[in-house]
Amino acid sequence: MNLFTDIRALVIDSLTALQSEGALPEGLDFANVTVEPPRDAAHGDMATNAAMVLAKPAKMKPRDIAEALAAKLLQDLRIEVAEVAGPGFLNMRLAPDLWRGVVGAALEKGRDFGRSSMGQGRKVNVEFVSANPTGPLHVGHTRGAVFGDALAALLDFAGHDVTREYYINDGGAQVDVLARSVFERYREACGLTPDIAEGLYPGNYLVPVGQALKDKVGDSLLDKGEQFWLEEVREFATEKMMDMIRADLASLGVEMDVFFSEKSLYGSGRIEAALEELDAKGLIYEGVLPPPKGKPDEDWEPREQTLFKSTDHGDDVDRPVKKSDGGWTYFAPDIAYHYDKVQRGFDELIDVFGADHGGYVKRMKAAVSALSDGKVPLDIKLCQLVRLFRDGQPFKMSKRAGNFVTLREVVDLVGPDVTRFVMLTRKNDAPLDFDFAKVLEQSKDNPVFYVQYASARIHSVLRKARDAGIAVDDATLKAADLSLLAHEAEMAVVKKLAEWPRLVEIAARTNEPHRVAFYLYELAGEFHALWNRGNDLPELRFLQEGDSSATQAKIALIRSVSIVISAGLGILGVTPAEEMR
Template sequence: MNLFNDIRALVIDCLGAMAAEGALPQGLETAAVTVEPPRDAAHGDMATNAAMVLAKPAGQQPRAIAEALAARLAADPRVAAAEVAGPGFLNLRLQPQAWQGVVGAALAAGKDFGRTTIGGAEKINVEFVSANPTGPMHVGHTRGAVVGDALSNLLAFAGWDVTREYYINDGGAQVDVLARSAFERYREAHGLSPEIAEGLYPGDYLIPVGEALKEKFGDRFLNAPESDWLPVIREVSTEAMMAMIREDLAALGVRMDVYSSEKALYGTGKIESAIDTLRGMGLIYEGVLEPPKGKTPEDWEPREQTLFKSTAHGDDVDRPVKKSDGSWTYFAPDIAYHFDKVQRGFDQLIDILGADHGGYVKRMKAAVAALSGGRVPLDIKLIQLVKLYKNGEPFKMSKRAGTFVTLRDVVEEVGADVTRFVMLTRKNDAALDFDFDKLQEQSRDNPVWYVQYAHARIASVLRKAGATLDVSDAALATADLSKLDHPAELALIRKLADWPRQVEIAARAHEPHRVAGFLTELAADLHGHWNKGNDEGSLRFVQDDPATMAAKIALARSVGVVISAGLAILGVTPVEEMR
């Protein structure tokens, strides 16, 4: 049940009836007509912009349309009043029973309350994390992993067919650096002093890799030339790092459906096929680029390269795909990888990348637009930095990693649930402060505790009421919900009713942080209602009269249903009691 969609459908029906009678022109486009909560709750329960958006195409004054529409809407039994405001805004007040029905709908749907089919089962690929397989995941990867996983949950809840994908960047020079770093740990395992030169990875996490190499190869490579051991150790080390990354993801509750390898694109003809496809479109040419910004012609040696005409699809400049020496640029395998996703039949693509990939957005969108003939949209979400604080100071680096705080450091400190929720309290493109001390507080300043406490309070009142009342969802759904007529109760139900609408907004915008924000607001409303009950006994959930208590417990349980559903999207486990 989505009450806002139901009332919007009523508005559209009334507009259709007005057109049938000649009060409006036939064939008016109503896609821009919305029904939303008003900015000021004092103005009503819902507001529609119908008259404002239709006035110009209809050739009528918006207020005249609004007044005619108001008269029709007021005839519906769900509508208590339809009031025209200003030049043509239309505010609606609903009858209490319209709101009360939301409680019954939430109980009947349970964990599926708010689930929608707006995705139409379209296939959508969400690529996230995609960390270089050179070490443990750091805190920046943590945020990207949480955003990607929660977004995937959200899209699936909203009706898309979601594939979670990890792109293993194992085709570049960084995996050679990994192999050389692991070779030093291999030497160390044989009792030699490792030579961790500048540019190699210093973390202790490679010590077990060195020991595994010794066990597998003995001293075979100790005095061998690099050309003999580099490809072998590179493969073993990459596999070890990916095993570590999978364990890190599992600790965070993240699972992937597909792991794709960059290395698998080389020598298979896939890069050549993608570039040839673009060439066939007239988008590949030999040319010389202008000097990059900040470089003068004296600092720039112009070289003829193979270029992709990305400006034909919205980029600022054309991009090289092959260097003057004949080797591929890093962009070429990325084009091939995305072409592969297009060929796999996805209807939409989402990439979740670090903030340092800002310059990558337009060129990749241009490539996907060209290769899919504009059929497959690509949305790229950039993940801004996470700043860690403890005892008022920046959190120290991890000795194990050598240069950064790892995902495991964070999860072991506060747990996966807390980590996930906090990572979703801000929009992906906003920097985020992660304060370990705040997360130990039991206050509204700790959003995780605040939402979990609301769910635990509801669980507590259900246990108490369960001593004298059947508190199953099926039983509570049969309660006399007309008893929920206090303005405070109706206000709480109005918040519940907004959940399905918020799911649709968040899913369409690809913004899972909206779910965390909504849950925080709902928890605040629940706590506020609870506190009012301390002063006004009629608002308490547990009552002497069984019928009255059943209705109020139904309200409490419906709030719990929404909190639980929202936390499931975020990948957070609701708690039954606070410890």
């Protein structure tokens, strides 16, 4: 049940009727007609821009259209008031019973209330985290992991067929560095002094990996040259790092559907096939790039390279795919990887990158556009940095990791639920401050607590009602007399509940799961306001002594709030609280 969609349909039907009556010309496009909450709630329940967007193509004054539309809308019992404001905005007030129907719909649908068919089963691939397998995940990866997982859950809730995917960057030189670093820890496990030279990974997290390698091969590698052990140690170390990464993700409640190895592309012919596809479209050529813009680079020299003509698909400059020495650039396997995703039949691709990958956006979008003939959109979401604090002071780095705070450290300190919610309290492209003291604070200023407190309060009311012998199962509550919900504070909660289906579709359409966290905070605010009003007005208290009908109507309302909070937190990957400890 999406009231905003229903009322928009009513507006469109009314406009169509005006056309048939000759009050509006035929052939008007209604695609840009919207029905939204007004900026000022005092103006009404909903507002439409119909008259403003249709005035020019209809060659009519917007106010004339608005007045005709208002008269037509008032013929429907769902509309109590339709008022023209300003040059032609139309504000509407809905019949209270229409709003109250939202409570019944929530009780009927349960956690599926607000679930949408908007996605129509379209296959969407969400690639996120995709960290180099050279160490444990750090706090920056944490934000990307939470964002990507919540986005995937949101898209699923909105009717898409979603695949969560991790791209293992195991094909580059950094994995050789990992192997050499592990070999030094292997030597340490064999009783020798490790030589952690500059450029190797210094973190103590590699100590158990070195020990595990010794347990597997004994001291058989000690006297061999690098050319004999590098490949074996690289594979062993990568596998151990991915085990660590999987465990880190599991601690956060993240499970991937697919782990795709970059290394699997090399020697398979898939890189060549992707570039041949681009070449067949006339997009691969031999050429020389201009020097970098800005400050002159004295080390730059013109070199002929194999280039992808990405400027044909919106990039600022063409991009090299093969070096002058014949080796692949980093971009080449990434092109092949995305070509693989296109060939797997995805209707849409989403990549979640760290903020340092901003320069990669246009070239990757150009590649996917070229490979799919513009049929498969690629949306790249950049997650900005997370700044860690404790009591307002910068949080010190991890000794175990070497030079960063790990995902596991954050989860161990505050728990997965708090971690996930806080990571979604800012839009992904805005920096986020994470203060370990504040995120555990029990106050309205802490959105995690505020939402969970609402959930716990509702569960406490339900327990008290059951203890008093009042039936509060959903089947009973669905039959409650909702006309007893009449106070403005109660209706404010109802109207906020009605926004949930619309919010889901907007958040899914824009790929912005933080909107869910914001909405839950607002819904919790309306609930807490109603709770507090009950301290002064006994008739607003949820348990009405001697009046089971009023009690069940009020509990039906807050049970609906609990349902939506549970569904919203489910999208965020957070477990709703039944009591606060």
